[in-house]
Amino acid sequence: MKTILYAFTALLMMTCGSSKIEQTTTLGAKSRSTAIKKGEGPFTDAERVGKIMNYLASDELKGRDSGSEGIEMAAKYIENHFKPNGVKPYFETYRDTLSNFEKPSFNIVGIVEGSDPALKNEYIVIGAHYDHIGVVKAENGDDIANGANDNASGTSTVMEFARYFGTRKTNKRSLIFALFSAEEKGLLGSKHLAKKLKEQGLNLYTMLNFEMTGVPLQGKDYFMYITGYDMSNLAEVSNKYAKENLVGFLPTAKEFNLFQRSDNYPFDQEFGVPSHTFCTFDFTNFDHYHKVGDEADIMDFAHMAALVNKTIPVLEGIANAPTQEIQKK
Numbered sequence: 001m002k003t004i005l006y007a008f009t010a011l012l013m014m015t016c017g018s019s020k021i022e023q024t025t026t027l028g029a030k031s032r033s034t035a036i037k038k039g040e041g042p043f044t045d046a047e048r049v050g051k052i053m054n055y056l057a058s059d060e061l062k063g064r065d066s067g068s069e070g071i072e073m074a075a076k077y078i079e080n081h082f083k084p085n086g087v088k089p090y091f092e093t094y095r096d097t098l099s100n101f102e103k104p105s106f107n108i109v110g111i112v113e114g115s116d117p118a119l120k121n122e123y124i125v126i127g128a129h130y131d132h133i134g135v136v137k138a139e140n141g142d143d144i145a146n147g148a149n150d151n152a153s154g155t156s157t158v159m160e161f162a163r164y165f166g167t168r169k170t171n172k173r174s175l176i177f178a179l180f181s182a183e184e185k186g187l188l189g190s191k192h193l194a195k196k197l198k199e200q201g202l203n204l205y206t207m208l209n210f211e212m213t214g215v216p217l218q219g220k221d222y223f224m225y226i227t228g229y230d231m232s233n234l235a236e237v238s239n240k241y242a243k244e245n246l247v248g249f250l251p252t253a254k255e256f257n258l259f260q261r262s263d264n265y266p267f268d269q270e271f272g273v274p275s276h277t278f279c280t281f282d283f284t285n286f287d288h289y290h291k292v293g294d295e296a297d298i299m300d301f302a303h304m305a306a307l308v309n310k311t312i313p314v315l316e317g318i319a320n321a322p323t324q325e326i327q328k329k
Contacts, residue, residue: 042309044160046301049308052081052156053214056130057148057296064147065134066182066189067103074130074155075108078179081159082110086166090176098182098192105131105181107189112165114319116172124319125176125197125207126161127190127263128154129183133290142292148299149286153214155179160308161315171319173205180263190263194270206234206274206318206326207267212281213307214299222248223310224280228259232274232328241317246310252283274326280307 055061055077061070079094087110090096096107108130114120132147146152162177180189197204217224222245226235235247258277259265268275280303288294318326 042305043164043312044305044308046305049156049160049304050296050301052159053148053152053296053299053301053304056152056155057146057294057299059144059146061146063134063136063145064130064132064152066101066105066131066185068134070134071105071131071181075106075181078108078130078155078159082108082162082166082177085163086169087112087162087177090178096193096196098189100192101182101185101188105189107181107193108179109193110162110166110177112162112169112171112175112177114172114174115169119172119320120174122173122203122205122324123176124173124205124315125178125267126158126210126315127178127180127207128158128210129180129189129263130155131181131184131189133184136290136292139292145290145292146295148294148296149212149214149281150289150294151183151211152296153212153299153304154210156304157210157213157308157311161312164308164312165315165319170316173319175315175319183263187263187266191266194266198270202271204267204271204273205324207264207271207276208315208318209262209264209275209277211262211277211279212286213279213304215280215285216300216303217280217282218285220248220250220282221245224248224278224307225250225253225282226276226278227253227262227264228268228276229254230329231259232276232326234274234276234326237318237326238311238314241314242310243313244310246314247278250282253279272328274328278311 064071064074090109090111094108096109098105129151133145135143136145182188229249238247262277264275264277
């Protein structure tokens with residue numbers, strides 16, 4: 001989240017989050033997608049998520065700064081994840097070249113077309129930014145801000161959603177999977193894509209964004225929160241499909257206006273449709289924001305896998321409902 005660094009410096013100085021949360025989260029049968037056969041088990045697991053995370057947040061990618069060799073490697077990795085898993089390029093290729101950033105930078109955009117003749121003309125964007133801040137001032141000899149939680153975690157989450165729907169094809173509405181570049185430069189990737197899709201007349205139903213999902217919330221009676229909680233009924237709809245208290249309200253998110261600080265916001269501005277970010281960073285459970293300590297080895301891959309598995313029925317329900325049940329308040 002680009003502007004958190006400036007708006008929350010004082011608060012982050014007081015964070016008491018641990019650097020490693022040893023928590024194994026299991027997925028109850030009631031939360032499994034209806035498309036997963038009985039007895040088959042959860043769709044993803046910690047090992048699979050960890051493999052994606054360990055690459056995206058590796059030193060080899062040097063912090064995935066927009067326009068760098070490292071983020072180019074990440075872009076190819078995402079493309080090579082989309083293609084064999086049935087996610088087609090939304091444009092002529094997966095790459096959407098940014099027009100508002102000086103260095104060559106690309107959003108990676110894929111699509112899984114809906115199966116319903118009418119509903120497939122309604123679109124849902126599922127997104128996350130895959131860039132980070134690159135090489136920074138060294139701490140203890142380490143100058144690579146690997147960006148595991150921010151936002152290799154959200155990127156990995158969206159990549160697994162794409163793999164699910166690309167291989168299962170259970171969605172009636174069409175799903176656009178968008179990984180944004182230059183979020184750290186001021187939401188530039190999402191601003192570019194939202195404007196472009198609006199100009200092309202996309203019939204957008206909702207935009208669902210995933211940001212900093214690498215460690216679990218602590219002391220909450222919900223699994224994750226959404227920004228702009230009281231701006232729509234998305235939390236209510238999500239919990240209905242999850243059959244549990246999956247999405248809750250984080251007062252701090254409202255206090256510091258996180259709604260405007262991630263890639264959901266340009267879609268809200270361009271389209272005026274429900275656009276929210278799902279997150280599990282609450283200012284107390286992670287103290288490496290924009291630091292070299294944001295490494296894959298302090299992420300909780302079991303938590304991340306559980307988030308994917310618990311959210312699949314939500315996305316599936318939203319994609320397949322006969323009416324557009326998510327409404328702005």
